[in-house]
Amino acid sequence: MSKPEREPDAAGLAESAPHYHGHRQRLRERFRAAGNDALSDYEMLELVLFRAIPQRDVKPLAKEMIEKFGSFGEVVAAPPNLLAEVKGLGDAAITELKVIAAAAQRMAKGKVQGRKVLSSWSSVIDYCRTAMAFADKEHFRVLFLDKRNQLIADEVQQTGTVDHTPVYPREVVKRALELSATAVILVHNHPSGDPTPSRADIQMTQAIIDVAKPLGISVHDHLIVGKEGHASFKGLKLI
Secondary structure, three states, X not given: OOOOOOOOOHHHHHHHOOHHHHHHHHHHHHHHXXXXXXXXXXXXXXXXXXHHOOXXXXXXXXXXXXXXXXXXXXXXXXXHHXXXXXXXXXXXXXXXXXXXXXXXXXXXXXXXXXXXXXXXXXXXXXHHHHHHOOOOOOEEEEEEEOOOOEEXXXXXXXXXXXXXXXXOHHHHHHHHXXXXXXXXXXXXXXXXXXXXXXXXHHHHHHHHHHHHHHHOOEEEEEEEEEOOEEEEOOOXXXX
16 A cells, blocks of 8 residues: 655755745845845846746846846846847846836936926936937937926937937927927937047037027037936037
8 A cells, every 4th residue: 555645844845946936035135135236237137037037047047138238227228129039038028127117217207307407417317318328229309498497398309320310400499499498408329338429419419509599499408328428518518
């Protein structure tokens, strides 16, 4: 007569559980105890992937993605089509990453809305970098301000290639008039990472100033953001 099977005890269950379950718990505990600074980029990425990929060790995948894209911020900001090229990364995981990116942008924008932009300059820079610094194509956006220098609208005017975005000064000024804006802040990104203004950037900025000034619209600044930092035309005395 065969012996009846015993119910596994707690130790037996722990032994049979996949090895990564313990790793996940330890990583979550370390994050709760010490915060973001206690974790590397790939470990932060693991935390994001846990929910979307519950039945697999995601550490190798997280490390692969950091190696491919460069940093946690670059992974989160990467376009969905490039994320989809990573083997083992499905729609659920890509959605989790894009939710993180959207949440970061919304939080950064919340620090700018309803405030005098020129007195919250660090928040403006943080928002622009969060929204654009890691994009793989150039985007040209305009922050439209009222007479109290509060944000009326934030709009992406043009999307270009990896090194060029067509900008039409009269269209920028026309939109400012439609919104009753009295000032604008121009922003674009350099996917190369280097935010140094090019000759074309300087010429384009001056063209917008020349069209805007006679209509009573001020160009407060032109910010260029990139992975390596940001550049301010006003700070560089280019306007």
